[in-house]
Amino acid sequence: MATIQAEAGGFFRNPGREVARLEDEVARRLRLLGIAPDDRAGIRRLLAGPPAGKAGGQHDSTTADLLGLGLLLVRLLRQSASAGRDPGLGPTSRAFIDGVLGRRSTPSALPEK
Numbered sequence: 001m002a003t004i005q006a007e008a009g010g011f012f013r014n015p016g017r018e019v020a021r022l023e024d025e026v027a028r029r030l031r032l033l034g035i036a037p038d039d040r041a042g043i044r045r046l047l048a049g050p051p052a053g054k055a056g057g058q059h060d061s062t063t064a065d066l067l068g069l070g071l072l073l074v075r076l077l078r079q080s081a082s083a084g085r086d087p088g089l090g091p092t093s094r095a096f097i098d099g100v101l102g103r104r105s106t107p108s109a110l111p112e113k
Contacts, residue, residue, distance in 0.1 A: 015080040015087035022073045023092040029066055030096075037092040043099025070100055 027037035035042040046063060073093060080087045089097075 015076055015085055018076055019073065019087040019089065019093065022069055022076070023090050026066060026069050026073075026096050027092045029062055029069075030092075033062055038095045040095050040099040043096060044102060047100065066096075067100075070096060073097075 030037050030039075030043070030046075033046060035046060046066075073096075076087065077089075
């Protein structure tokens, strides 16, 4: 159990680095699906369901992975905020969060990186 706690503690030691890693992974997975990382509308469509005529298995798996990464990002942001730190969000994180929340493609209210 101590190993798991040490690894979890290490996750929060450098929140800026971890946000950047999560952003890179979200962007990579979006590109694999043919969605630009800053395309809020594309992200909303992705989360709405698989495109017509496409196999749903890969879509469902990738969507679940993206949502899991998003949950890690939110957890990291909450942990950082409670510690009084701002890890900063890049454009991919802002677009992904806006897309998940269903916001229009307008400037985000989230802090800039």
